[in-house]
Amino acid sequence: MEGVDYLAGERNKAGFDVNCMKIVWYGSQRDFDISDRMAKLVASDPVFSKENRTMLPRKELFKNTLKKAAYGWKRIRELNLTFEEATKFRTYIDQPAFTDLHWGMFIPAIRGQGTDEQHKKWLPLAQKMQIIGCYAQTELGHGSNVQGLETTATFDPKTDEFVIHSPTLTSSKWWPGGLGKVSTHGVVYARLLTDGQDHGVHGFIVQLRSLEDHSPLPGVTIADIGMKFGNGAYNSMDNGLLRFDHVRIPRDQMLMRVLQVSREGKCTQSDVPRQLIYGTMVYVRQTIVADASVALSRAVTIATRYSCVRRQFGSQNGGPETQVVDYKTQQNRLFPLLASAYAFRFAGQWLSWLYKDVTDKLQANDFSTLPEAHACTAGLKSLTTSATADAIEECRKLCGGHGYLCTSGLPELFAVYVPACTYEGDNVVLLLQVARFLVKTVSQLKNGNKPAGTVAYMGRAEHLMKCRSTVERAEDWLKPSSILEAFETRAFRMVVACSQNLSQFANHEEGFAELSADLAEAAVAHCQLIVVSKFIDKLKEPIPGKGIKQILEVLCQVYALSTLHKHQGDFLATASITPKQAALAFTQLRHLYSQVRPNAVALVDSFNHTDHYLGSILGRYDGNVYPKLYDAAWQDPLNDKDVPDGYKEYIRPLLKNQLHLAKL
């Protein structure tokens, strides 16, 4: 039966053109083409096979990663891939490796914080991979509080060097990816001590290992920090620990774009604005939002296809049972996640526009939009990664028992994804930053400040405080204006309520601390509004292709109304809608599910994921789940013998009641 498409029937039901939707998802024909080509290149190469990955012991997994990284680089050069193509190529290898940090953090840190001379010296070496670098910021004792890092870099004017040192156990670097076993260099963050003063935390390029034999340099202690969540997953990465015992580096290895240390050890601030750092954060977080949509799309593809294959109960007159995707509870759990994948995708596309906009403005020395851009990327990072982590696990549960098998792909996807909630800013810490910005925005309204960008709606304060939703029938919830107003009203009133409660406190900071749980909720409400409104904006653009716009409208409504239902407490507490209107929204949502249902498989096909990239038997394109599950089971090392190792020592004596004689 090889080659049969068990989901063909589902595919035929679709009311839209899948090929056009692929272009929408990837952003352009060009982006689609590159992704498609790179995904297929990787998928067709046996070196990149992910089979059995979750069964490999740590050392073998790690060695396998080194092989893929080296071979990947070889192929990238043989094929003469552009930077963009190479980046995609690495993505589709889909195995965390030192290269992620080398390209994603080490090089950008030098580029962003280094001087022109430093660029000239270090970038070519890094870009040819003649050195391999990591990003060594976090320590055993400090992660979120970067300003609290303890590693010191003391300037020694006698030798024109910095002395890098780890004064305490908690100052040990801890977590940097690629550090443990591979990196030859790192951008190391340390407190600059010179001039008898502590100048705060700065980045230093430090060589860690010999380029001849790879051994750690004198005074440098390095190791891997050990196993992390899940099988396979992030264990292919050598997150490392690092200690310095008075290690000396030349003065010109401090990244000096913003602050310079002179031969005498004096500090001078350059005229480069410090805000530039925010530009980099906007960039990194924008990629995280895009990645969230991808991770979510993979989980949703698996759960959707399997929910169409899986049948349980409801057989009538001996006919086939009901596909579990037809159960409304299944739809109510799955379709909002499918809609979220699209919603986050468009939020990500908009963020990449925002990043360009911010960069342009920065170059023109216009910093006015930076705080808003920073708050909004921080918020969307937090919202989308938390939602995606939860969604992957929900997709796993949607697959019943079989979702618990590694061959479903979902356990590994979850384990490899969840740290996104923690790194690049703990999601709760980020929400509090957003809340701070929102409260400030509201407080400045009375000065007549006109808020712009994603907080522009707050300018309509008076209207938002008194408006009442006009929804009367379930269909009224289909109007973008009804949805938008409800989300704006809810978010604004929550922020205003927080502000009012804050004003009861004599000390603003104490009040902020005391009310932080409410503040975080208000921040979530604001971020959900952004996602909803960017989806609605997207639908105002011309989007070609048969049925595309229609089904995207349905998804937008599903995202909005399912979010509204899940958080209806906020909407009702702020009187943004009435209980009646809340009930109508849920009724309408149910009708929308029926419109999603025939399009479900086509909507996940539109993500264009190869079976290699999905790495899931339950999510196979052809739906040929059961025979493949059965075959895959036999690959487990335990199955190389009928009678397991340990039978003689442990099972037989037990059965024979001879344990007292056995050596245990």
Place this chain on the structure above:
Amino acid sequence: MEGVDYLAGERNKAGFDVNCMKIVWYGSQRDFDISDRMAKLVASDPVFSKENRTMLPRKELFKNTLKKAAYGWKRIRELNLTFEEATKFRTYIDQPAFTDLHWGMFIPAIRGQGTDEQHKKWLPLAQKMQIIGCYAQTELGHGSNVQGLETTATFDPKTDEFVIHSPTLTSSKWWPGGLGKVSTHGVVYARLLTDGQDHGVHGFIVQLRSLEDHSPLPGVTIADIGMKFGNGAYNSMDNGLLRFDHVRIPRDQMLMRVLQVSREGKCTQSDVPRQLIYGTMVYVRQTIVADASVALSRAVTIATRYSCVRRQFGSQNGGPETQVVDYKTQQNRLFPLLASAYAFRFAGQWLSWLYKDVTDKLQANDFSTLPEAHACTAGLKSLTTSATADAIEECRKLCGGHGYLCTSGLPELFAVYVPACTYEGDNVVLLLQVARFLVKTVSQLKNGNKPAGTVAYMGRAEHLMKCRSTVERAEDWLKPSSILEAFETRAFRMVVACSQNLSQFANHEEGFAELSADLAEAAVAHCQLIVVSKFIDKLKEPIPGKGIKQILEVLCQVYALSTLHKHQGDFLATASITPKQAALAFTQLRHLYSQVRPNAVALVDSFNHTDHYLGSILGRYDGNVYPKLYDAAWQDPLNDKDVPDGYKEYIRPLLKNQLHLAKL
């Protein structure tokens, strides 16, 4: 510094007697003593060490499990442990093994479904472990729908045997624990075919492996189904697959307590009521609720202790930074989970009483309370396991980056726990069963039926439909009566709303399917009410010990008000409370957190978990986190060399730009 208690300061703050609370948690002095003794026995024995477990490759992990199981059995016999002690002893070994299914499912199935003769023949063999058994129900194609199983057991009157056969690929048994490599026997569920008729699914005792050399018997195909979620975790278990090719067993190996097949192949129903099966389900699910409270208590112990050790931000004048447990967002995430652990504990204790009550009534041929007991255990199983799974992951996130390390213990706890949401009834399928019962209860109100037990409140229909909460100030939410009424009103009105919507459908079943998402939400509301009301009932008992009752009252309020806040949409939509009252509840909750805070460490100490059982460096009793994290990292096999395997083949050629020469 070995031996220093870094959490001593926290312990001194507690306002209650920890030793008394331990008795409350374990239910009695006797239960506490047994648990404490067994936990320490296991913890002090090096064979039961869990160190490095998450680094073991599958085969080694499995062999290690066999060793622990055999050695455990040896110790159980040497120490002459009672059944109760032995059960606890196995629990504290804390590594899933074939013994769980042998004692937990195989023996109970024979006991529950077998005749007296079958008991006499099989139970002694099983109890001495001269045979090892599994529970082979689920197939590749059928899990939730047990009636849809495809394995056949065809009676052959010529030989007085059943022929057990797997007619399709999807009829392969799939999932049974202990099946893959160890079990010699199984209770196999199959369709009984005799007399030219299909008599539905029944259990059969089938020998699977030779008792001489452990090889699978002729016609029997067995294997392990492969890796599951997480490192360590459930991979110590040999969940298996099983196929039969016309395997013959004597007639007397069908479990015939309920249905008998005669020598001629005729079926007769015994006078034993089929409802007995529900009794067993009540039993199993009651243990699952108890287990949920334990798993949750472990996660909460780790997150609470670490949140007191971890400091981040807020240093003033060079003093220590703020303990992260002092952040209100952290409290708002953590303390409701701590309260849930206690809430689920008491729900579990009550369920074990309910089970005894049901059993007594069954013996007196009184089946009247069975449907209610069944619904309520199904609902509590669903509620507590879903909440616990989510809570473990939240506890992991509460530990920031370090929670992602296996040495935090949380990844493994999550991975090993989550299938509880799926086995013994998929949680969504269970909620729909509860909903069905609730709708039925409401529909029978008009016949004057007086609902009893956990649905007794529905008897006050009139009051619940019109009552209004009298809460005016935040403190009013401390009254159990305010809480209870709000929860009853919400649950009842949600069920009534569902019933009304259902009555709009011509076909009740179609309506039920269409509205199933709403119905599931109503079921959750009902189950939360049960937990709240059992906690309140518990507090009506005399509970001795300094400060115990006071702090338990606080926890009860935290559980209730945090649940109310999280689901305030339901409370507001049903007008059970007003927006103002909802806000007051959240304010009161914040005050309650301040009362929990000084007691937090003592409240988790009261669970009495040994460091062995916790298996977490972050959760260590002494709080000595950082040095131990640092030392543990070095245990990873990757750290046995400075320069990793693969350096010569993959790293050096890359750095030296010689990949084109390398064989990859």
